[in-house]
């Protein structure tokens with residue numbers, strides 16, 4: 555078990571510093587070439603790997619060009635084009651409906667406010683934050699996905715369970731300049747070292763400050779259970 559810094563703010567700053575040194579090129583791994591493609595890729599990425607989404611969108615973005623194409627597509631056809639993605643039927647519905655709203659209410663453009671984005675079908679705060687950050691250069695919050703959630707809990711940055719509450723706490727302690735990058739750093743570290751089932755604490759640059767470190771710790775603070 556490592557010894558966390560005295561305050562959560564100091565802990566967050568140290569985490570950012572160390573992970574930034576470890577992953578200097580950390581960034582979003584979804585592929586897209588415009589805001590609508592970004593929105594669609596993020597909707598598709600819920601409960602699905604970015605790698606799978608990138609495979610599927612390669613063909614999708616060649617076939618569909620703009621919100622009209624999605625809004626006018628038959629539900630069955632669009633679902634068929636997404637059928638290697640988890641929950642493809644629902645996601646096809648969300649995408650068609652979101653594109654109808656984009657055409658009717660936003661002149662065919664992906665909106666640039668949290669309220670307007672979260673009014674679109676299939677778009678929650680997490681998806682909206684990603685689109686704002688990477689599509690509009692607007693950083694209003696911190697994207698809390700499964701990696702951010704797990705690492706923040708393990709590292710003692712939060713004891714909250716719900717992503718919305720975790721985001722509220724992280725916003726208080728992560729330096730504002732790093733709100734966007736914090737997510738990508740956690741994702742990279744969560745994939746490479748601090749995996750859900752078998753974190754490699756012996757090879758972790760955060761081991762000395764991590765209260766979940768497996769050395770002589772008995773508790774995974776993300777699961778709330780002994781290792």
Ligand code: SF4
Nearest residue numbers: 748753755758761764
């Ligand atoms: S790999 Fe281990 S030491 Fe590193 S952050 Fe995860 S739980 Fe903590």
